[in-house]
Amino acid sequence: MKSMTLDLNSRTKDIVAGYIYILPSLILIMTFSVIPIFMVVYLSFTKYNVMQPAVFVEFDNYIRMFSDRFVRAGIANTLIYTAIVVPTQTILSMVIAEVIASRFRNRFGSFVKSVMFIPVISSAVLVGSLWLFLLATDNGAVNQILGLFGIHKINWIGTTKTALLSVCIASIWKNVGYFLVIFYAGIMDISSSIYQAARVDGASTTQQFFLITVPLLKPVTLLVIVLGTIWSFQVFDIVYVMTNGGPGKSTVTLVLTIYNAAFKEFSMGYASAVSVLLFVIVMLIYLLQRMFFREDA
Amino acid sequence: MNRSKRINIWDIILGILLLLMAVISFYPFAYMFLMSLTQSKDLLLTVDLSKMNFINYVRVFKNFDFLKYLKNSIIVSGTACLLNCIISSMAAYGFAKKKFPGKESIFFIYLATLMIPGQVTLIPVFTIMKKLNMLNTYPILFLPIINAFGVFLIRQFMDAVPDELLEAAKIDGCKEVSIFVSIVLPLIRTVLVSLTVFTFITSWNDFIWPLVVATDANMKTLTLALSVLKGNYLTNYGLVMAGSTLTFLPPFILYIFLQKQFVEGIALSGVKG
Numbered sequence: 001m002k003s004m005t006l007d008l009n010s011r012t013k014d015i016v017a018g019y020i021y022i023l024p025s026l027i028l029i030m031t032f033s034v035i036p037i038f039m040v041v042y043l044s045f046t047k048y049n050v051m052q053p054a055v056f057v058e059f060d061n062y063i064r065m066f067s068d069r070f071v072r073a074g075i076a077n078t079l080i081y082t083a084i085v086v087p088t089q090t091i092l093s094m095v096i097a098e099v100i101a102s103r104f105r106n107r108f109g110s111f112v113k114s115v116m117f118i119p120v121i122s123s124a125v126l127v128g129s130l131w132l133f134l135l136a137t138d139n140g141a142v143n144q145i146l147g148l149f150g151i152h153k154i155n156w157i158g159t160t161k162t163a164l165l166s167v168c169i170a171s172i173w174k175n176v177g178y179f180l181v182i183f184y185a186g187i188m189d190i191s192s193s194i195y196q197a198a199r200v201d202g203a204s205t206t207q208q209f210f211l212i213t214v215p216l217l218k219p220v221t222l223l224v225i226v227l228g229t230i231w232s233f234q235v236f237d238i239v240y241v242m243t244n245g246g247p248g249k250s251t252v253t254l255v256l257t258i259y260n261a262a263f264k265e266f267s268m269g270y271a272s273a274v275s276v277l278l279f280v281i282v283m284l285i286y287l288l289q290r291m292f293f294r295e296d297a
Numbered sequence: 298m299n300r301s302k303r304i305n306i307w308d309i310i311l312g313i314l315l316l317l318m319a320v321i322s323f324y325p326f327a328y329m330f331l332m333s334l335t336q337s338k339d340l341l342l343t344v345d346l347s348k349m350n351f352i353n354y355v356r357v358f359k360n361f362d363f364l365k366y367l368k369n370s371i372i373v374s375g376t377a378c379l380l381n382c383i384i385s386s387m388a389a390y391g392f393a394k395k396k397f398p399g400k401e402s403i404f405f406i407y408l409a410t411l412m413i414p415g416q417v418t419l420i421p422v423f424t425i426m427k428k429l430n431m432l433n434t435y436p437i438l439f440l441p442i443i444n445a446f447g448v449f450l451i452r453q454f455m456d457a458v459p460d461e462l463l464e465a466a467k468i469d470g471c472k473e474v475s476i477f478v479s480i481v482l483p484l485i486r487t488v489l490v491s492l493t494v495f496t497f498i499t500s501w502n503d504f505i506w507p508l509v510v511a512t513d514a515n516m517k518t519l520t521l522a523l524s525v526l527k528g529n530y531l532t533n534y535g536l537v538m539a540g541s542t543l544t545f546l547p548p549f550i551l552y553i554f555l556q557k558q559f560v561e562g563i564a565l566s567g568v569k570g
Contacts, residue, residue: 141324
């Protein structure tokens with residue numbers, strides 16, 4: 001009898017302790033994630049400028065959104081950005097990981113990996129500033145190098161055609177080191193006996209790459225593509241620093257539209273509607289990923 | 298014989314290409330540092346070593362308050378790291394080792410919040426903080442950094458803490474708090490280092506959030522101050538490069554000493570952008 005009350009006591013204590021342990025984190029998650037996600041949906045149906053109370057306007061913000069040239073430009077630019085950045089950084093990082101894993105599992109290989117990781121730890125603001133200088137029309141390093149091959153000076157940042165490409169180049173430069181580490185870890189997980197067997201059968205390194213590494217890395221590749229795509233839809237810092245959406249609307253992104261609507265025009269309700277759109281897009285990407293993974297299994 | 302020779306040639310070609318990749322990755326940083334030591338109004342390709350000096354750094358500190366921003370960044374990132382480790386490991390321990398009603402559903406909500414991009418909740422969080430009069434304060438800069446990711450990460454490492462050990466400590470009369478502090482925390486210290494590195498980089502490089510909530514010049518972080526400096530003095534290359542170098546140096550120095558932890562801490566963050 002006595003031991004039972006003791007047991008009950010310690011079980012209640014455990015329950016109370018459990019709640020106390022998670023409480024601080026729960027408060028923060030409720031305040032900064034859970035409540036805001038409901039609030040943003042609510043605000044998206046209102047007209048709200050922070051100063052005056054929100055006024056319910058039904059679907060007005062969503063109707064405005066679908067005819068907004070900035071939102072359209074944001075989506076179009078993001079699709080182009082994704083089409084350039086994601087394949088390039090995925091293939092580049094996969095090939096570099098393979099080269100290091102198959103030929104340079106030594107100090108040189110790890111040195112290259114370490115150096116290529118430096119852009120990853122730098123802020124997008126820093127990367128954007130650096131590439132502004134590297135891509136400068138006069139005396140920028142990129143134009144100087146192109147000049148060696150007889151290519152005329154390009155106004156990278158100031159021309160509608162090349163501004164988005166400039167942002168893409170800076171992003172790829174920043175991201176490759178990150179995905180390189182992920183791919184390298186993935187290749188290391190592939191059992192070396194598979195490669196040994198292939199070598200015994202006379203497979204060349206190129207054959208080993210396409211017939212063993214690429215197929216077995218499929219889950220990792222999918223993760224890299226999904227992450228890269230989601231990052232593409234979240235681009236803000238680098239664009240804000242390099243072009244601020246210009247020239248014209250050539251580098252406007254969804255998040256830039258959210259920021260400008262909310263903090264330049266104080267149309268918080270409208271900006272919330274664009275935020276909901278961004279949320280739906282990101283959720284769709286996760287959903288697609290899950291479908292792919294299920295197909296795999 | 299012929300075959301091994303061909304492989305060697307490929308090794309050399311690919312080795313040179315890899316070296317080129319490393320140069321492309323590092324050259325901009327070297328260039329940034331060298332330019333920060335010049336007063337040139339033009340971008341230079343060759344740097345005159347005899348004309349180098351630290352005048353830009355003096356200006357950045359004296360005329361542009363970079364010491365204050367450096368202090369702000371250190372306070373914000375330092376507190377974010379410390380609190381994230383404490384709060385997240387407490388919650389992870391609660392989820393992994395305690396039994397309480399609603400545990401699984403609360404953890405499911407935690408996982409679900411990991412999929413929400415920070416930019417989506419920017420406006421409501423800003424509105425809440427404005428109502429609470431917390432704009433332009435330190436807590437608003439570091440509190441949102443603490444999210445479900447740390448809890449999720451540490452919970453996976455809670456298997457390293459054997460239940461038998463906790464039971465034995467309880468039977469020996471150890472207080473709940475001392476079990477957590479002196480048994481649990483030491484056993485998960487490796488993952489805490491990874492989380493610290495990840496939190497440091499996230500908060501140090503954070504941009505859109507400080508941009509929105511730190512409108513007061515006294516509250517700006519280094520990364521935010523750099524974007525302002527770049528915006529106002531774009532053609533004063535040396536000055537902007539000095540600001541850039543200062544912003545870059547703290548994470549870079551830490552990276553040199555804690556390379557392995559950096560790569561792990563940031564690569565582990567796969568789920569979190």
